[in-house]
Amino acid sequence: MKKKLGVLLAMSLLLVGVVACGNNTNGNGGNEANGGNTGGTGTENSAGAGNAAEPTKDSYKIAISQIVEHPSLDATRKGFLAALKDAGIVEGDNLELDYNNAQGDPTNNTTIAQKIAGEKYDLVLAIATPPAQAVAQQVKNSPILFAAVTDPVDAKLVDNLDHPGGNISGASDTNPEAITKLMDFIAANFKDVKSVGLVINQGEPNAVVMANHAEKALDAYGIKLVKASVTNTSEVKQAAESLVGRVDALYITLDNMVVEAVSTIIQVANENDIPFFSSDRDTVEKGAFATIGFKYYDHGYQVGQMAVDVLKNGKKVGDLKVTVPDKLDLIMNLKAAAELGIEVTDAMKDQITDQANNLIE
Known part of the structure; x- marks a missing residue:
């Protein structure tokens, strides 16, 4: 009888040990990952800080x-x-x-x-x-x-x-080709344009690179690029105004400082009937006349x-190869053209490949 009781007692202790080990896997294992913190349940710890600090494969x-x-x-x-x-x-x-x-x-x-x-x-x-x-x-x-x-x-x-x-x-x-094509468009369709004004932040590398491309392309037609420099957005309107009477058209690059205040250039261009060209579709949608670009x-x-x-x-x-835009098209805003006093010809419209999306009315 004593022998049976001893066997039963040993089996009971073994079961307790197994249960304890199982609980430690689900509970204290998570606590160890959190620096041995024993507060809260094991479920809370495994679903909280542990996963946040170490995202799963699919997060x-x-x-x-x-x-x-x-x-x-x-x-x-x-x-x-x-x-x-x-x-x-x-x-x-x-x-x-x-x-x-x-x-x-x-x-x-x-x-x-x-x-x-x-x-x-x-x-x-x-x-x-x-x-x-x-x-x-x-x-x-x-x-x-x-x-x-x-x-x-x-x-x-x-x-x-x-x-x-x-x-x-x-x-x-x-794509440098976009700048060249836009300057080609200006030269071909605006015969009276002998100078193009550019509001530019000279401290922004991308603006300088694009300005150099534009200047080279315009030079092939004998058109001069006139720059008005700014150092902050509050100077953009004044810079645009300084170009009035000195240039026949306005242009901006993908110049973040200038684009941020582009509404002031649009205002100056509209008030003085100066054709305004940009390097991005969003500025055309906002009120510039045209660009060669993409979305x-x-x-x-x-x-x-x-x-x-x-x-x-x-x-x-x-x-991974560095990519450049490959879906270039002429983008034109007819409402902006009316505001700027530009007569849009059928020949201009015919240069737009996707007129359904890129002829903005």
Whole structure:
């Protein structure tokens, strides 16, 4: 009898040990991951800080650094997120997004980049040249994609567009052919234009690169490019006004500072009946007359597809070729033409390939 009781007691102790081990796996295992904290239940710990600090294979953490809010850059960001969503990466579901805006202040780019470098992200997106340069300099532990960058090589983001290498690649928002074609359009359809005024922030590399392309293209027709420099958005209207009477047309590049205050240039152009050309579709939709361009939403979507290749398909970002817009078309705003006193001919309209989308009324 005593022997049976001893056996039963031993079996009972063994069962208790098994149960205790099972509870430790579901409960205290999570507590160990949280520094041995014994507060709360095991379920709370495994679903809380543990997963937040260490995302599962199917969850992602992305940081975005954008220089300023304006239609083109905002459309780029929206297109990027749309491409992710179409691939099943959705903010608030399996995507944690850290969006940062420098509000047009160059010093903020470095601060944002340093903050991003201090954390671990599955991917970093930089929208526009200055934040891309700051992120490239600071962030070494995450793959980086850039968008809305005019000349990635000149900006020293990559050495080779076909084989970027390192932890960075992306998409340029400028095809030099677009600038040349726009200057060709001006020369062919505005015979009285002998000079074109350009409001420009000389401190923005992409604006300088594009201005040089435009100047070279105009020079082939004997047309002079007259520059009016600005150092902040509050100077844009005054700079535009300084060009009145000195030039026959106005033009702006993808100059973030200038585009942010473009409504003031539109006002000056309308009041003085000066044809106004831009480098982006969004400014044409806002009131410029024409551009050779593309949709920035599509540009962002293209970069988003690159992100999917990195996040879901396991590709190395440095192996991805830097892309440029390839769907160029003449984009024209008929309402703006009326405001600017421009007579739009059938010959002008015939140069638009996709009139349903790119002839704005």
